[in-house]
Amino acid sequence: MAIDFPNIDPVAFAIGPVEIRWYALAYMAGFVLGWQYCLYLAGFHKENQRPFKTDIDDFLPWAVLGVILGGRIGYVFFYQPELYWADPLEALRLWHGGMAFHGGITGLLIALLIFCRWNSIPVLRLSDMLARVAPIGLFFGRIANFINGELFGRNTGVSWAVSFPRGGDLPRHPSQLYEAGLEGLALFLILLALARFDAVRDRPGIISGAFLLGYGVFRFFVEFFREPDIQVGFIFEIFTMGQLLCLPMIIGGAGLILYAALRQKQA
Numbered sequence: 535m536a537i538d539f540p541n542i543d544p545v546a547f548a549i550g551p552v553e554i555r556w557y558a559l560a561y562m563a564g565f566v567l568g569w570q571y572c573l574y575l576a577g578f579h580k581e582n583q584r585p586f587k588t589d590i591d592d593f594l595p596w597a598v599l600g601v602i603l604g605g606r607i608g609y610v611f612f613y614q615p616e617l618y619w620a621d622p623l624e625a626l627r628l629w630h631g632g633m634a635f636h637g638g639i640t641g642l643l644i645a646l647l648i649f650c651r652w653n654s655i656p657v658l659r660l661s662d663m664l665a666r667v668a669p670i671g672l673f674f675g676r677i678a679n680f681i682n683g684e685l686f687g688r689n690t691g692v693s694w695a696v697s698f699p700r701g702g703d704l705p706r707h708p709s710q711l712y713e714a715g716l717e718g719l720a721l722f723l724i725l726l727a728l729a730r731f732d733a734v735r736d737r738p739g740i741i742s743g744a745f746l747l748g749y750g751v752f753r754f755f756v757e758f759f760r761e762p763d764i765q766v767g768f769i770f771e772i773f774t775m776g777q778l779l780c781l782p783m784i785i786g787g788a789g790l791i792l793y794a795a796l797r798q799k800q801a
Contacts, residue, residue, distance in 0.1 A: 536697040536705030542681045560678035561602075564671025569594050571667045584655045585663070593649050593660070600645030601638045608637010612775060614765055635672075635753075636779040658738035658794065665745035666725050672749075673718025680710035687712075687759045701761075709760035716752040724748055739794030746787030750780040 545553045572590045585593075612634055646664065650657045679685045686698045687707025695705030725741055725748075734740045754777050762774040769778060 535693075536695045539683060539696055539698050544682050556681045557675075557678040560674040561671070563674045565594070565598055567670050568597075568664075568667035571670065572663050575663050575666065583659075585660050589653065589655055589660070590663075592653070593646075596645040596649050597642060597664070600641035600643075602633075602641075604641015604644070605633035605635070605638035608634035608640060612637065612779065613763055636776075636783075639783075656738060658742060662738055662741040665742045666722075666729065668745060668749075669718050669722035669725070673714050673722070676710045676714035676718060680708065680714070685710055686761055688761050690759075706761070707759040709756055712756045712759060713753070716756060717749055721745065721748045721752065737794045737797060739790050739797070743787045743790030743792075743794060746783045746790065748787070750783035750787060753777075754780045754784070 542556075544555050544557070546556050546559055547554050569590065573587050576585055576587045576590050642664070646661060647657060649655070650660055683698045683700055686696070686701050687709035689704040690707050691705065692707070694708065696708045697703070698706055725744060728734050728741055728744055757774045757777045757780075760774070760776070762768055762776075766775045769775060
């Protein structure tokens with residue numbers, strides 16, 4: 535027995551020949567809401583303490599470019615290098631799908647480092663703000679994955695299993711919703727609670743490290759319920775590519791928390 539997949543059209547609406555998909559709207563919602571939340575957080579900074587609200591406005595296009603380019607390049611490199619080696623132009627066809635979170639976070643990090651160096655902004659202060667808003671985009675992105683019926687879970691007999699159109703006749707874990715709940719909602723609340731402590735706010739980098747660690751642990755866990763990418767399969771017959779890519783995040787996040795905690799307190 536399985537719950538029938540809801541018949542949701544992946545196209546939200548069309549304007550003439552132009553189709554607007556839920557996946558695109560999820561990205562837009564993540565960027566817009568994240569930008570507004572960053573502006574709200576910047577309002578708590580002192581008058582002489584950057585980043586200012588104008589810095590957030592200036593960084594938005596950098597963030598969009600870093601996430602999209604990094605996400606696409608990461609997908610090409612990690613998941614289907616043979617396809618894009620045979621047809622390099624396929625990498626430019628974004629409407630065909632294919633984005634990797636680990637590539638997107640790498641692209642965002644590169645954009646962050648360049649932007650902060652160029653504008654003399656403390657990297658860890660801005661990264662802490664971005665870490666607090668990132669789960670918003672993750673939540674909407676995973677909901678869009680569910681609407682598209684993609685990135686579904688492994689075969690299961692649980693009562694809430696879903697029969698996905700592209701998943702054959704097998705009942706499967708709705709792993710996209712697991713990720714939306716853990717990487718999106720739960721991680722947002724965890725970082726929100728951490729930021730209430732003065733000891734955390736006064737040591738830039740702890741929240742960034744907590745995001746990396748939290749996402750890495752949650753994603754590593756959910757991958758045990760998620761069907762591995764068919765073109766990659768299992769690695770060492772146990773792990774998925776997503777789990778291996780999470781290991782550097784877990785290690786780096788724990789290291790960043792330790793580094794920030796040992797640094798001298800900053801007002």
